[in-house]
Amino acid sequence: MNDDALKKEIVALLRRNARIPEKELADRLNSSAEKIAALIRELEKDRVIMGYAAIINQEAENGEVRAIIEVGVQPERDTGFDTIAERLGKFPEVHSVYLVSGHYDLRLEVVGQSMQDVASFVSSKLASQPGVKSTATYFLLKKYKEAGVQISKDEHYERLKIVP
CATH class of the missing domain: 3.30.70.920 (Lrp/AsnC effector binding domain/regulation of amino acid metabolism (RAM) domain)
Structure with missing residues (x-):
């Protein structure tokens, strides 16, 4: 995977969980932790990643x-x-x-x-x-959902009923 594709994947994963460790990012993306850390620093320097925030209930x-x-x-x-x-x-x-x-x-x-x-x-x-x-x-x-995260305690999933 080239650097641009890796950066897109890093951003997508960090958008979902900004606390994911670099080692886990590297494992998920089949790369080294050092390479991932360098790409994150580059994304921060280029202001693609401008900060990290917690989603609060x-x-x-x-x-x-x-x-x-x-x-x-x-x-x-x-x-x-x-x-x-x-x-x-x-x-x-x-x-x-x-x-x-x-x-x-x-x-x-x-x-x-x-x-x-x-x-x-x-x-x-x-x-x-x-x-x-x-x-x-x-x-x-x-608030029901923020940044892709459901806020409710019991996330209830029900399959759509198919009516003939």
């Missing part, structure tokens, strides 16, 4: 409120959506920022200690930003 953690906020913005001359997206991403409450297609331009994931914290962020910080035309806030009530 929100119900077990408690105390955090998450919301999805759709933001309509006025693009800026020469930089389009980039400048305002980067500016909004600097707020500590903002966990993620995406440029999306559809009715709104940006999708933010915001974290607060309460619904009031998130509402306060929207009204006092977000809505007053230059270029922000409109917002729509959706509070996340329950």
Whole structure:
């Protein structure tokens, strides 16, 4: 397997479990641990791998409120959506920022200690930003799956019933 193919396989495996040991990656990919370690360092240096994160069961953690906020913005001359997206991403409450297609331009994931914290962020910080035309806030009530991982305790699998 060439280096590019190995890198794709490494990324796919790390996306599923970022704590998988290099030795196990090497065994799965029929390579050496040293080669895998070097390729991971290269992926990090090239900013293909930009960090590692844990998938947290929100119900077990408690105390955090998450919301999805759709933001309509006025693009800026020469930089389009980039400048305002980067500016909004600097707020500590903002966990993620995406440029999306559809009715709104940006999708933010915001974290607060309460619904009031998130509402306060929207009204006092977000809505007053230059270029922000409109917002729509959706509070996340329950997480079922994140990053390909089922969150529920009892992952129940039932085969589809075939009816003649």
